[in-house]
Amino acid sequence: MYDTVIIGGGIAGLTAAVYARRAGLSTVVCEATVCGGQIINSPEVDNYPARPHVAGWQLAADLQAQAEEFGAEIKFCAVTGLSVKSGKKTVHTSAGDLDAKTVIIANGAEHRRLDCDGADRLYQRGVSACATCDGAFFRGRECCVVGGGNTAFEDAVYLSSLASKVYLINRRSVFRAEPKLVSALKSKENVEILTPWVPERVLGEQGVEGFEIKNVDTGEKRTLPVSGVFAAIGMIPANGIFSGTVELDESGYIKADESCRTSLPGVFAAGDTRVKALRQLVTAAADGAVAASQAAAYINLAL
Ligand SMILES: Cc1cc2nc3c(=O)[nH]c(=O)nc-3n(C[C@H](O)[C@H](O)[C@H](O)COP(=O)(O)OP(=O)(O)OC[C@H]3O[C@@H](n4cnc5c(N)ncnc54)[C@H](O)[C@@H]3O)c2cc1C
Incomplete structure (x- = not known):
């Protein structure tokens, strides 16, 4: 005992x-x-x-x-x-x-895992919840971070030094992240922040070949040419x-x-x-x- x-x-x-x-x-x-x-x-x-x-x-x-x-x-x-x-x-x-x-x-x-088509199937095959663990796999490639809090912004800043381009998508146009982190990310040349967009579908069979997202206001769909999708959603x-x-x-x-x-x-x-x-x-x-x-x-x- x-x-x-x-x-x-x-x-x-x-x-x-x-x-x-x-x-x-x-x-x-x-x-x-x-x-x-x-x-x-x-x-x-x-x-x-x-x-x-x-x-x-x-x-x-x-x-x-x-x-x-x-x-x-x-x-x-x-x-x-x-x-x-x-x-x-x-x-x-x-x-x-x-x-x-x-x-x-x-x-x-x-x-928390991404809740959209393809996210579970491609988990650890391009879909990740940890940029620091998996970011190096995407060196020189395009990737996307989902979320609007501190972790999402930290992850996107971290990935911007590895990936050729980083998208950050968030369902709202206001962020929970600290303003200092938001400014840090906005200062990166290879980063595009997209709001208000939500994940629709992760594309690919053996690995991620694209990420379909949908605009919350207009319903417009867009496919990001990424090979990595990082969930930073709590x-x-x-x-x-x-x-x-x-x-x-x-x-x-x-x-x-x-x-x-x-x-x-x-x-x-x-x-x-x-x-x-x-x-x-x-x-x-x-x-x-x-x-x-x-x-x-x-x-x-x-x-
Ligand atoms: C990427 C990242 C960056 C962060 N940066 C900072 C920072 O800069 N500063 C800061 O203050 N905080 C930071 N945090 C938050 C901080 O890491 C957490 O608040 C802290 O780790 C919480 O510690 P914990 O011991 O409560 O839980 P955890 O760190 O989650 O540890 C729980 C442990 O329990 C084990 N466990 C779980 N279930 C079981 C089970 N059933 N049986 C046996 N073992 C089990 C797990 O394997 C794990 O080792 C960060 C978090 C992340 C993800």
Whole structure:
């Protein structure tokens, strides 16, 4: 029986592991892929305190090393569910069940996929949700970014230095992105911003050969001669495995209070997976610290 099982080895989960170990809790982190979470694909992070310009993978590697140095165990396995019986929590994983006194859910969130004809069929064959991961495949070719938030503009700026031309399409003519990012993109010569347009169809058989878009106002259709389509249209939490165990909001984020406490005593939620105003590294790390210290308090009070 572990004192705490942490679900997810992103910035929230690894920070929780550091704090849990420093509080003396036996701690295991379950990570489905590689440690670090979303940020490992970001070449430069400029807003993490005292680490300006750090690469995402470096931040993640340093934090993983810190958690392991303090004695956290890391298990590479996928968590498939959580059940509770007489206060004992059992985390179900692809590597078997883990019993725990407390659980910290830090499983982050996933990229939202494009919802148009051809997008699923050509996913990872020209359709991508991660410009930093896949942008290099489109060096010297034309590509398109869909979205109007910070990620869309960051992705388009990044791609403009690789691709011969980048289109950014957005369904509205106003953007959620910060004005600084909008100006940065507008200053790029090989970028065309198209509004109000929506995706209609991704063309191609084995790879992307074009992207049909439709004007929201006029219904006009146009085919962009792109070989890459990048969706930057937000995140969705993957908390279906916890529904019925902890309360979720209408968007599927875990409801947790300021102390990261969920509706189930002894189960905490940290980072992007939970209802919160700002999903960033620093808030994920802060949640990890709060959740672990609350887990320690829960165990001590239960003794
Ligand atoms: C391209 C990009 C750039 C960004 N740039 C910045 C930036 O500059 N500054 C900033 O502050 N923020 C940035 N962010 C946001 C930041 O990365 C997130 O807010 C942060 O990563 C959230 O951390 P997290 O630990 O909550 O979740 P995540 O990073 O999503 O980590 C969750 C982890 O849980 C694992 N997991 C999920 N489900 C399971 C399961 N069932 N079983 C086991 N493991 C599971 C995942 O594999 C993952 O490793 C960026 C995000 C992206 C995508």
